[in-house]
Amino acid sequence: MDFNDSPEEAEFRARARAWLAANAPEVNWAQLDQSDEPAMKAAGQAWQARKADAGFACISWPREWGGGGESPVMQAIFDEEEGAYGIAFRFFGIGLGMCLPTLMAVGDAQTCKRFVGPALRGDEIWCQLFSEPGAGSDVAASRTRAVRANDGSGDWIVNGQKVWTSGAHYSDYGLLLARTDPDVPKHKGLTMFWLDMRSPGIEVRPIHQASGDSEFNEVFFADVRIRDCQRLGEIGEGWKVALITLMNERLAVGMGSGPGWRELLALARELPGADGRPAVEDQALREKLADWYVGAEGIRLTRLRVMTALSRGQAPGPEASIGKIVSARQMQDVATEALDRLDQFGIVAGEAGGADIAAFDYNFFFGGALRIAGGSDEILKNIIAERVLGLPADIRVDRDVAFKDIPRGR
């Protein structure tokens, strides 16, 4: 047990710190207007390229594709140091956290060579085309069809619809889970592809979210032609490939984001509470703060335990699921508490509210979204129960039924 950096880690941290100190302060991160998406994207891409040039992008990816070839612990160290500057962009997480690891796991050398470098530099952005109106938790029920073209080219023709696709509107490429055989049970008739989001026949329509923002989209496919070399893995093996993406997703999204106990503590020090004394003196709030620290720090430390396992060459296991179960709920709870403590003023949003309230408002909604995205709380608990604890799978009425015969509801 040693929570100190090893000599190599200390050396790496010092290097990362020095580089960040020389490069990060050039941008005033707090002043970036989060709602100006094109400007944010440009800033994000510039920063990503800069990290790539210095060897600080995708530190634990294989060297042969342009990664740093270091252990995941080094990436965690860099993330910690970078996080201290409040640098966070939502553009790259899906590509670098999920799509590219999938590509590197199953794609051939040519595909990796073509895509890893540009993604790592932030030049090309990826999205995940899995969920559909009738297939979310049960994403293996995807019905977007890929059918062989009948012109002997070996190409595939895609028709159907995906939904909740984060960042589809600014993405260059997508990872597509499609049904290639509806006559076999659902898990067996899927195949994975990559595709160019500018292919003819793709239409992206932004969705107006509960939070008021538009970060995810509907994506429609009308006779979109893709080549067979865009297939990732064997025909009918798409579910296996999807599981690689989903496992990486659990690791990528486990930490939570935005204001946590620290920001709530800062707020509570300023706010008047009972009898005009600072809210932070309220014992009820202090007890909750303690529990939220235990939750957040517990997740951080658990993640480092996972990193220890990863650096020994183990794949991210279902254990990584616990991060999101704890952090998404906590984002929602911390934000709700902050608004409660603001009392009547808690309903004030926008400029009249101020940047700190806006951040809590964002998490008040987005915490709710994170409890659903990337495997809902309920699905993650099922995963822990079944894959970690070895409890029986839920009863499946659709298991041995040909996909086309499975009943569908709304």
Place this chain on the structure above:
Amino acid sequence: MNFDFSDDQKFLKREARKFLEAACPIATTRSVLDSRDKPFDEPLWRKVVEMGWTGTVIPEKWGGSGLGHTDLCAIAEELGRVIAPIPFASTVYVFAEAILAFGEDRQCERLLPAIAAGEAIGCLAVGEGRGRLACDAMTTRVEDERLHGAKIPVTDGDIATHAIVAARDDAGLGLFVVDLATAEGVRREPIESLDPTRSAARIVFEGAECERLGAAGEGKAQLDTVMNRAAVLFAFEQLGGADRCLETAREYALERYAFGRVIASYQAIKHKLADIYVKNELARSHAYYGAWALGAGESNLPLAAAAARVAGIQSYDFAAKENLQTHGGIGFTWEVDCHLHLRRSRQLALALGGISNWREQLVQELEARNQH
């Protein structure tokens, strides 16, 4: 960075588990539960002493093994799993740690070899009555090196050979060592406790001879140190207990049928067990970090210990309750072991002061580290 036990420690842990499975089956714990005049299991205590566990971190020159605290944490986790009915926590996590931290050489020379050899059993006599401990309001006093006052409850106070007593004198609050076996003016009455697998007593000091431990008037800070160090070790016992609850609940759920299938196939049960797992893993991470802070003599021990303690209390409490719930009616019988964990989880949750104290300590640490 390495966030795991070392291979040596894993080996030690496996051996400890094997040993305890043979030496401390649940019947051993129950033998203490069921007989009023058996405050602890002496044969088990002797075996544990023979294993050298009471001297794990005591330096070799004082008769111990001179191992690190992480090794002791590994042992604590295993003792927690089997609800060991022995005064190990009082003697090793509290008494020995206090002597190691504050004892002068002559005190170390006298007491540490006795602990390592199993001749000394320690206890911590702090509380005086209902409600939160208020150092300023403590009434036990020392005058002319004689103790006056009453302490209740004192875990293992009826069987201990030595006590560390918090008392006031002219310099303020201090810690004092009393040789319970020989000192005159010590009256001990065993008391019933919520967890009869650990004994408890009321101790009345009527001019008992005592010896100062550490600097005069530093009792509050010393007590904090003692509590922080013990909290990490308690967290490992709690972790072992909570893990055992999860295993027990899982095993039962996989065997018990209702409505034509095992109850483990119902989501309400699956998700309950997943919730226990999540809490246990958070507690494990905090315990590991605490172990490191304890061993490395880190200045962040007060924060790490408080977090480990809060997570440890919460996870064992939840696991013990939901384990019983998973068992249904049979879980609420004396014969089934669910209540043993329920009892021990409460014992461990309260013995070093309840969760509110530790949450408050934690937040004060956060405030100190996050100035405006």
